[in-house]
Amino acid sequence: MARILDGKAVAARLRAGLAERVAGIGFRPGLVVVRVGEDPASGVYVRNKDRAAREAGFESRTLHLSEDTAEDALLREIAALNADPAVDGILVQLPLPGHIRAEAAIAAVDPAKDVDGFHPINAGRLASGLPGLVPCTPRGVMHLLREAGVKLRGARAIVLGRSQIVGRPMAQLLLGADCTVTMAHSRTDDLPAECRRADILVAAVGRPEMVRGGWIKPGATVVDVGINRLPDGRLVGDVAFTEAETMAAAITPVPGGVGPMTIACLLENTLEAALARRA
Known part of the structure; x- marks a missing residue:
């Protein structure tokens, strides 16, 4: 069974580290x-x-x-x-x-002051490989991957979804980490086959349990950014978790995976913005 990438625990450690830094800066x-x-x-x-x-x-x-x-x-x-x-x-x-x-x-x-990282200038800096404020959810995903020790350099990564909020910046960050990146979406031909080539799969399409276990390359790392509420009240991601965890080496749960990282990275961006303004 796949190792669970615990976003709650990683986010708690990140927030604790930020609190220590804030305590030492005098404002x-x-x-x-x-x-x-x-x-x-x-x-x-x-x-x-x-x-x-x-x-x-x-x-x-x-x-x-x-x-x-x-x-x-x-x-x-x-x-x-x-x-x-x-x-x-x-x-x-x-x-x-x-x-x-x-x-x-x-x-x-x-x-x-754009701590969401959505302003066209920050988006352009990211696309150009320049430093800037990065969207919080993709930044959180990178924290999770690195803390889990996932091999990035040379890995094949696929990002499902092309939004300005998650998909596009996620692809840019993975590319900057020396992954070979494919961006895919609902109109990609033979999407399951594309997914089965990936060592790292990031799902951000907003469709409940769209990614099935058979789409996962054995031993891949699966990051589920989606959060969807079903008619029965259950929260599920974009990945069929029970199926995927039998194929993947590591996987994020929903809830408790990427969500907590987004808020922690918002604080990280805010601290960076504050220090940059006073430099």
């Missing part, structure tokens, strides 16, 4: 999460972020705006946060209400 890095509307999943996620940030010694707060907030009003709020010297990191919580363009909100954030 509390400031993080502001901007939330618009009442999306229930966002509410839970934001509360978890606030709690983790405060426990690590960060100054964290949420700017919660009403569902009917106009786009230009949101952009003014972001501009004020950009100008606030006490704010080191800004995160615009997605999804936004339909009348607000997510790309406009993301582009409005100062790239130096």
Whole structure:
């Protein structure tokens, strides 16, 4: 059976290390999460972020705006946060209400405070192999792989999903670690065969249990970024876990795998942004 890559444990160690660093720098890095509307999943996620940030010694707060907030009003709020010297990191919580363009909100954030790593400038720096703030979920996946001792250099990796949030930056990070990377998606010809070639498989397609056990190369490492709620209330990933764990050498569970790493890496980005602004 596959070894379980315990994201909760790795994230706890990362947060503890960040807390030690924050305790030694003489100030509390400031993080502001901007939330618009009442999306229930966002509410839970934001509360978890606030709690983790405060426990690590960060100054964290949420700017919660009403569902009917106009786009230009949101952009003014972001501009004020950009100008606030006490704010080191800004995160615009997605999804936004339909009348607000997510790309406009993301582009409005100062790239130096863009701790989600979504700003076009940070995305461009990542694609060019230059240092910058990296999207939190892909950064968390890299932490998990390295802590588990997974061989990266020369490994064949496949990323299922091509979103700007996970798929594309994930491929860039794996490429930067000297993997041979394939990006795949729902329209890839013979997707199971492509997956069976991979030493490392990262699933981020948002389809419950789409990746079956027969898609997994024996001995591969499987990272499941997906989190989907089934009609019966169960949370499952994009990988059929019970099938995949009989084939893989290592696999992340859902929940408890990648999710905790995302929040820990948000704090890591915030600390890096705070130190860079004061350098």
